[in-house]
Amino acid sequence: MPAVPVSSLPALQQCLMSFPNHSSPSSFILTGIPGLEDAQFWIAFPFCTMYFMAMLGNITLLLLIRMDPSLHLPMFHFLSMLAAIDLVLTTSTMPKLLSIFWFHSHEIDFEGCVAQMFFIHSFSTMESGVLLTMAFDRYLAICKPLRYSAILTGLTVAKLGLAAAVRGIAIITPLTCMVTSLSYCGPHIIHHSYCEHMSVVKLACGDTRPNSIYGITVATVVVGSDSILIAVSYVLILREVTNVSSREARLKSFGTCGSHISVILLFYVPGLFSFYIQRWGQRVPAHLHILVADLYLLVPPMLNPLIYGMRTKLIRERVLSLLWQTGTQPRS
Template identity: 75%
Template sequence: MSCYNHSNPSTFLLMGIPGLEATHFWIAFPFCAMYVVALLGNFTLFFVITTEPSLHLPMYYFLCMLAGIDLVLTTSTVPKILSIFWFHSHEIGFECCVVQMFFIHSFSAMESGVLLAMAFDRYVAICKPLRYIAILTNAVVTKIGLAVFVRGISLLAPLTCMVSRLPYCGPRVISHSYCEHMAVVKLACGDITPNYVYGITAVTIMVGSDSIFIAISYILILQAVLSLSSRDARLKSFSTCGSHVCVILVFYTPALFSFYTQRWGQNIPAHIHILLADLYLLVPPMLNPIIYGMKTKQIRGRVLRPFYPERSRLGFGPH
């Protein structure tokens, strides 16, 4: 890469979970199980949405984007974590470390953007149902997807380039299971203030703006739902948003905890912070397809069709 500093070390050493080295072998089993569930769930979600014509709607296109992002997030980190836990393969090349960091942070930014897009989709579906198809056309959905992708790349590319240009003349041991930005930057022997400020600012602006717009969407949705005269209509509207709210909480809660404790959580034991940071990259990708599979009857019906062909047809209805 053009911003690569040739004085950088050729390799780093990832510790895994500091303080829990003796239990790495056993911790790897639940990690592996969650990874397999995440792979199967998101591949299934992706396959079901792309092959079922009745699911070719904006809501499911965004869900497909979410599944693809989760697959990248888990696959860019978990195999290396498992190799550390099971095979003591702690070494990672410097450029591989930077690339992994880029995928983790940029695709996390993309996931936040997709969650915002899904909140907008629910707002249009509930508050402007008669204009839903006219507003969220395939062209608009494509533009939203491109905007989410470009924002994630453009926001995090400077950060990884800044990391590559720092001089590293001290220990090569990263106190983490993967190449998290601040865990790597702390090993530099130069001025890390620009990295620190840019990282905090970028994440705060991105998560803050996305959270505000998501909250506004759901305030408007809540107002619209409460104004409905039919109790069944209110329950149905709440049900369609319930799965999305669960996914938002599952993503943002551990993400913000992991990010801010890495900078200010000195009183939190390292093994607790690192373990939660690892689970942040595993739990949301594992739970997202389960939550949507259970809460969305169209997806549930399509998945069950091969097993209960006469009953799964009941799972399909109008959007």
């Protein structure tokens, strides 16, 4: 997988250096979860537990795939990309969120806020691209098994991963530059747990319609095109599977695809809810919207390794084998 975070830094630095110093605040104040300030200390405990599980699960998955040659297959390379992206998404938000909940560390400097926003939105876009490549992988494995190895070579897998990364950076960089070019002359209080794009834009003076239009267009086009292509892939897969005479083969195909569909729903449904509620859901309670937005960046990264670990036979066997070896090692 390409070193995406490093390659994205020049574009981010260029945006930060281009904004006029007099128009931007030195820092913002993140409120956490509006309306639940008294409960935030206790909410942080399950959040911390989920963050720990997400880190442990995804790091274990990455190490397992890297160390076991039998897992050096396209499907597991895509899975390792997903795990790496999830690590960045959770790490870009959860440490600061926990510091707000536990230590009342609400302040975040302008550059840090912009960087956090860039990583959240660019890596979310990358994850959508990786989910699309995983749907393509399943389509080839089930519908074109004889051509699978010839099409999905190591070079092709690397190109697909790079394309997802470049697309995420290319789409979100203009959004970030537009945010840094705005003037902020009002209260510098972000009514959110992290620097989400529209939450920051709402604090700006002047005309913010270009930011809103670009943000809505990007989200609609990316999610719309990716979800349509994913749906088409699974329609073709279902049509192929129903023609398979072997009941065991049908169950195996449904089991493999079921884990992927679960991950897709976990990613898209709360993400779209949070995105559109931020713009048009004035009647939705603020604490409900912020909770969903927080869990959107936490629950999928926590559950993805568990879903694939339970539903993918090779990974499940390797994990059980490691646990068995650890448990049976003689004590000195």
